[in-house]
Amino acid sequence: MALNIPFHRVNWVNTVFLLIISLLAVVGAPIYLIAHDLSWQLWAMFSFYVIATGMSITLGYHRLFSHLSFKAKWPVRLFTLVFGSCAFENSVLNWASDHRRHHKHVDDDDDPYNIHNGFLWAHMGWILFKVNPEPPLDNVADLRKDKLVMWQHKFDKVIAGVVGLLLPAVVGFFLGGWTMALGGFLVVGALRVFVVQQSTFFINSLCHCVGKRPYSSRCSARDSFLMSLFTFGEGYHNYHHEFQHDYRNGVKPWNFDPTKWAIWTLTKLGLASNLRRVSQTRILLAEMAEARRHTENKLASLEASGAKICETTLKTVKEMQEKLTTAYHELEAQAAQRAEASRETIVRWRAETQNLLDRLSQLRPLPV
Template sequence: MVKNSDQTQNGETRAEDRTVEDVFDDTYKEKDGPKPPREIVWRNVVLMALLHIGALYGLTITPSASIPTLLWTAVCFFISALGVTAGAHRLWSHRSYKASLPLRIFLAFGNSMAFQNDIYEWARDHRVHHKFSETDADPHNAQRGFFFSHIGWLLVRKHPDVIEKGKKLDLSDLKSDAVVMFQRKHYKMSVLLVCFGVPMFVPWYLWGESLWVGYFVPGLLRYAIVLNATWLVNSAAHMWGMRPYDSHINPRENMFVALSAIGEGFHNYHHTFPFDYATSEFGGGKLNLTTSFIDLMCSVGLAKDCKRASPEIVMARVQRTGDGSHKTG
């Protein structure tokens, strides 16, 4: 942790505490010469194709699902989304707030339900993304196009710079978290049980829904929706929208992404102030359900020490580097 001395992407000094591993590194230079050949991982291509085919089928049988099953699907969506947004992202990648053991266990449960790599790997790659954003060392570099930044990066081998830079990060905070390491050790089994088993068996056992509908609707369809909502943060929110805080970087404010990813679409703000637990100037309002959830956890004593960018720092940045689209409130 660094206090009163870390630099932002444009050299600004902040007074907030944060992890230095998510600070943009403007000293990194891409290697000269031809890029390494793109190597397709055919196993991932086949699995992603089958998942989305199964999700489309799940969409066609959704009208046959009972009301409780549809409500359960929404609950599973929210839990798995929180496992990414409040968990792997805001808590473990950026350490923007502190969570009690029960809350960390719940968020790890949700993260396994989301099935987007274990917390340790997710946080490592996300810190690399922030530190080397829009370069060869960025796992889902948006400069390589919408498809690559959305899903293509999962269908090919990582660029060597992504692997190299990821190995050099200080991940001691993740290694010292027993919840993170337990989930990593038992990740495959947790995914089997939590991402596919729980969504399918709960409606079958509690209200007699068929296992077929349980597997394809709260199972595959919900899983695919959460995946694509998260991927839109990497793709759409790096390409379309306004840049009220820093017009010199690609990430944008995208309200559609904020809605679909329960608050992660305020991306120009987030890349400008990545230590802020709300990922938005406007807190839990304006489509930011994740911030509202964290605020609720604070009110019941399960979370604390939420970090925020002060209004003075935000407005100074708006005036200095914004694109003129900023609106208060």
């Protein structure tokens, strides 16, 4: 059966590049690693490049340039622009433009990586095909004012090739001749590009279909602790879509979010400032609103099904729902006055919200 691929729309530059990088990473690098022991210097360089490139995407491309969630001094901007290029994910101007459209039109036709077009489309497909007509870069006027951003936009491919692929090979050569030069190119270059790219791609695919939605089920974005481990904390995607300007993605103190820790550390070093945070009251209100939405939907679907349910549990759930609704409106009015709820209030209503959800999960149709 012939595959129905619109070849006239294939972006051959992106497709051939991704194909070559993937082959070098999943075939070339493993063969090299089996044939040669990788020296600790190359492992150190690999680790540095993974962190520098990965964090330049999460901290720089994403939270700094796309969402303006904090301000950074030029050394941070320059570093993340240079190493961001090394991920081969396009210039920050293009990346931020796509990403801002993703947030504005999430799950819609104008979302460049719309999950409703399928997992593979959201993951990589959207990069392999041209959009006709190409959307204009009309949502990044603020970034155009940054000279460093415009410099990177002009020389993105050169920086990527020289710093991302050539430099590791050159350093390898000086460490141990042609064998280590090949190791630098294959492992620190190709394998590292593949690893960082795939972790970014999984945010657009997996984090829009697997995981929980504690802050809002109005869009497909989900929170995934597992993904946060591989993406420097970007896995808390449900929170991020609800509060995109917060410099934190993992907002709870126990969430694994190295990018937020790095941003906080930069403020202590005087390299970042103006960190944007959503108030605890607003976050709690989002959780309460989602719990109320979930409760209403479940009660409506149980009622529509005509199934017999335990009257006592139903009565308890309805009472809890009513209590939560009253508290929600009080807190909302308080938040409108820009008054922050006390810590005790936040803790209490977060627990009550969870109690309602726990009790709701016990509400099942009784066996006939």
